[in-house]
Amino acid sequence: MARHPKERPARQGTMTRREVLKRSAAASLALPSAAALLEACAKPGTTTTSSGAHASGPGVGRYWPAGSPYPLARQDTPVTWKLWREPIKSGLAPEKGATLQIYNWADYIWTKVVKQFCAAYNCSYQITTFNNMDEGLAKMRTGQLQFDVFFPTPDVLGKLVTGKLLQPLNHSYIPHLVSDVWETYQSPFYDQGWHYTVPYAVYTTGIGYRRDLIPDEQIRGMSNPYEILWDTKYKGKIGIYDDYREALSMGLLKNGITDLNTGNPKYISKAQQTLVSLINAVNVRTSINGAYLGIPKGTFDIHQAWSGDMVAAWQYTPTQNMKTWQTLGYWFPSNRQGAVFNDTITIPANAQNPVLAHHFLDWMMTYKNAMLNFTWNGYQPPQRKADPATLTTTNSAYGEPYVFPWMPDAVVFEKDFHVGYFEEELTPQVDQLWHNAWQAFNSA
Amino acid sequence: MPDGPDSQPRRRLRVLPRRRPRDEASGAWYPRWYWPGFALPGTLWMLALFLLPFYVVISIAFGTVDPVFQSPLPVYEPWWWTSRYLREEWGFATGEFRAVEVRTIVYVVLATAICLVIAYAVAYYVARFGGKRKGLFLALLIAPFFISYLMRMLSWVELLQPNGYVNSVLTFLHITPHPINWLAGVPFTVVMGLVYGYIPYMILPLYGFLDRIDQSQLEAGRDLGASPLRTFIRVTLPLSKPAILASLVIVTLPMFGDYYTNNLLSGSPKTTMFGNLLDNAMEATGQGPEAAVLVLFLIVFLMIPMLYYMRQTAKAQRDQ
Numbered sequence: 001m002a003r004h005p006k007e008r009p010a011r012q013g014t015m016t017r018r019e020v021l022k023r024s025a026a027a028s029l030a031l032p033s034a035a036a037l038l039e040a041c042a043k044p045g046t047t048t049t050s051s052g053a054h055a056s057g058p059g060v061g062r063y064w065p066a067g068s069p070y071p072l073a074r075q076d077t078p079v080t081w082k083l084w085r086e087p088i089k090s091g092l093a094p095e096k097g098a099t100l101q102i103y104n105w106a107d108y109i110w111t112k113v114v115k116q117f118c119a120a121y122n123c124s125y126q127i128t129t130f131n132n133m134d135e136g137l138a139k140m141r142t143g144q145l146q147f148d149v150f151f152p153t154p155d156v157l158g159k160l161v162t163g164k165l166l167q168p169l170n171h172s173y174i175p176h177l178v179s180d181v182w183e184t185y186q187s188p189f190y191d192q193g194w195h196y197t198v199p200y201a202v203y204t205t206g207i208g209y210r211r212d213l214i215p216d217e218q219i220r221g222m223s224n225p226y227e228i229l230w231d232t233k234y235k236g237k238i239g240i241y242d243d244y245r246e247a248l249s250m251g252l253l254k255n256g257i258t259d260l261n262t263g264n265p266k267y268i269s270k271a272q273q274t275l276v277s278l279i280n281a282v283n284v285r286t287s288i289n290g291a292y293l294g295i296p297k298g299t300f301d302i303h304q305a306w307s308g309d310m311v312a313a314w315q316y317t318p319t320q321n322m323k324t325w326q327t328l329g330y331w332f333p334s335n336r337q338g339a340v341f342n343d344t345i346t347i348p349a350n351a352q353n354p355v356l357a358h359h360f361l362d363w364m365m366t367y368k369n370a371m372l373n374f375t376w377n378g379y380q381p382p383q384r385k386a387d388p389a390t391l392t393t394t395n396s397a398y399g400e401p402y403v404f405p406w407m408p409d410a411v412v413f414e415k416d417f418h419v420g421y422f423e424e425e426l427t428p429q430v431d432q433l434w435h436n437a438w439q440a441f442n443s444a
Numbered sequence: 445m446p447d448g449p450d451s452q453p454r455r456r457l458r459v460l461p462r463r464r465p466r467d468e469a470s471g472a473w474y475p476r477w478y479w480p481g482f483a484l485p486g487t488l489w490m491l492a493l494f495l496l497p498f499y500v501v502i503s504i505a506f507g508t509v510d511p512v513f514q515s516p517l518p519v520y521e522p523w524w525w526t527s528r529y530l531r532e533e534w535g536f537a538t539g540e541f542r543a544v545e546v547r548t549i550v551y552v553v554l555a556t557a558i559c560l561v562i563a564y565a566v567a568y569y570v571a572r573f574g575g576k577r578k579g580l581f582l583a584l585l586i587a588p589f590f591i592s593y594l595m596r597m598l599s600w601v602e603l604l605q606p607n608g609y610v611n612s613v614l615t616f617l618h619i620t621p622h623p624i625n626w627l628a629g630v631p632f633t634v635v636m637g638l639v640y641g642y643i644p645y646m647i648l649p650l651y652g653f654l655d656r657i658d659q660s661q662l663e664a665g666r667d668l669g670a671s672p673l674r675t676f677i678r679v680t681l682p683l684s685k686p687a688i689l690a691s692l693v694i695v696t697l698p699m700f701g702d703y704y705t706n707n708l709l710s711g712s713p714k715t716t717m718f719g720n721l722l723d724n725a726m727e728a729t730g731q732g733p734e735a736a737v738l739v740l741f742l743i744v745f746l747m748i749p750m751l752y753y754m755r756q757t758a759k760a761q762r763d764q
Binding site: 069070132133134137138141159162163235236237239242244279283284285286287290297298299428431432435438439440441442443444 | 509511512513514515536540541543544605606607625627628629710711712713714716720721724725727728729730731734
């Protein structure tokens with residue numbers, strides 16, 4: 001059974017009440033401490049941060065909003081997370097006969113790639129899945145489940161490092177990150193010096209559509225292609241993601257607002273009103289699988305889409321032939337100024353097989369393995385050798401191009417992570433504004 | 445002066461030892477805790493699986509969130525409770541959420557009414573006219589429980605697709621000239637989904653009760669000159685009122701919290717129900733206390749039909 005949050009190990013700058021009580025009791029034997037007792041009576045959830053919290057905080061970054069226990073990473077204000085403990089030593093042999101515990105999103109890694117790793121390292125594997133990041137974090141926090149690798153999004157990295165749930169990486173075990181992966185991820189803005197993360201997959205958020213109903217020229221010829229979602233011609237067959245950040249970000253981008261982490265109530269309200277107008281115009285629906293399942297099946301003609309969803313959507317067409325695959329299209333701004341994101345792989349602090357886990361990270365950074373995984377899940381790895389220009393012409397293990405040539409917008413470029421807009425962690429106050437806007441949209 | 449009744453010396457009341465209750469059937473004496481003891485497992489069950497979790501929900505609603513992880517941090521000591529989230533959500537409940545609340549009530553009332561009409565007819569038929577096939581009918585009534593609710597709804601999603609069988613039949617029979625997009629946020633689809641999902645829960649209790657109605661009472665009604673319809677209205681229906689109320693409670697309460705029917709069959713904000721708001725809050729980072737407050741609102745609201753049911757049940761017992 002999970003322990004009560006207040007009983008969990010103390011975090012940076014905080015102390016659990018039980019711990020305080022224990023310490024107070026011990027101290028009272030020698031020297032009664034009124035301060036400790038007072039703190040023991042403190043209101044749950046309150047933290048005691050000293051004036052030097054920033055100096056002793058879990059990381060270094062220029063954007064540290066008031067009330068935040070750690071700096072927030074932005075593309076223009078990167079964060080370097082401190083090493084709260086030493087990484088494992090170099091040159092250790094991987095644990096033999098171990099079971100590699102993988103904690104990942106559902107259907108997000110090809111077991112063939114994992115099996116090949118296990119064959120090479122003489123181990124077995126166990127994949128446990130989570131449905132959303134909250135669920136993932138909740139299980140990680142209990143400390144009861146001991147995973148060797150975990151796939152978080154960069155926007156929860158601050159929580160994971162501050163909570164001491166991740167262990168620093170020993171780079172000597174992961175040489176392929178340096179040799180094979182994009183320069184951008186040698187030191188990403190959310191984890192300068194890649195102390196805790198390696199990149200897993202990169203993707204953009206654009207619009208998926210049926211090419212047999214909407215010619216490519218039509219959507220690409222529009223002055224503001226986001227407006228196709230408001231086209232009443234497709235009423236009842238238009239969808240957006242059931243995800244408050246993605247949906248509202250689309251509302252912002254449609255209005256030309258490019259700060260996808262804005263805390264400006266006016267902008268958030270505008271995005272909300274934009275989404276509400278979508279209900280009235282086309283009776284928009286929200287779904288999380290509408291892009292890769294709904295478009296191939298004809299449930300949706302147009303759906304907000306992650307590039308990876310559309311790359312993999314051909315696997316879900318009712319009939320498997322080139323003609324049906326050609327009905328799938330994806331649009332992303334040609335100047336690449338749209339929503340971009342990536343996922344990461346990390347090693348939890350309590351991993352039982354940390355050396356094996358390091359080798360697994362390296363395995364996934366290796367060109368051959370990363371591309372094999374891409375074949376199956378559709379989410380592109382940031383590999384140097386996978387020239388985005390050739391992804392539409394090179395065949396994958398399935399015998400088809402990694403990305404169909406009529407979907408060039410679904411290819412992710414390294415420059416996207418310099419000109420695109422990243423959805424990053426918000427302060428609780430700003431996050432509340434976003435949530436309120438989303439609830440207002442849903443109850444409109 | 446003669447001693448009056450008031451002036452008599454007071455007798456000292458002797459406190460008799462408390463007698464153990466005597467079992468009327470066997471005449472045996474049992475310790476006082478004996479019969480209440482049988483309620484102990486149920487009481488422990490309720491404490492462990494209802495009251496304690498309910499207190500956790502209250503502690504979350506009046507608690508706070510973890511400053512780092514933004515996960516709900518229940519506060520078990522009432523003196524530390526904060527009404528911040530309660531006030532915030534009350535503002536929403538009396539403002540922006542009003543349309544959703546009204547919609548939820550309308551959907552549930554409609555779905556329950558349709559359920560009642562269909563379920564009563566089915567239960568009545570099986571109870572009165574099932575004959576030798578009662579067992580078969582019962583098996584058919586229980587059959588939906590063998591398949592998970594989610595799977596049944598997903599099968600409807602396939603059937604209701606624009607190119608699904610429902611549209612194929614409708615267009616083939618020229619009932620509609622072109623396929624209807626049933627899944628595009630159509631309130632009718634959501635209400636019928638609720639009916640389909642919950643109707644078995646109404647048929648079974650109704651059948652159980654109707655099957656036990658004493659036939660002689662119906663025959664008495666007929667002997668006194670009442671028509672079959674009048675006998676049904678004046679005898680069967682009043683007799684089955686407790687079952688109707690019970691089945692209404694069984695079906696209505698979960699319908700108010702239902703979110704997946706709407707998620708699967710619509711997904712449109714136009715058909716959002718209260719359960720969807722709750723689900724949204726539950727799945728969102730840092731919104732745990734808000735979700736708990738919404739749960740409390742729902743519970744308070746559902747207490748109204750529940751109390752009515754309890755009152756009616758108590759009244760019926762008194763009348764017997």
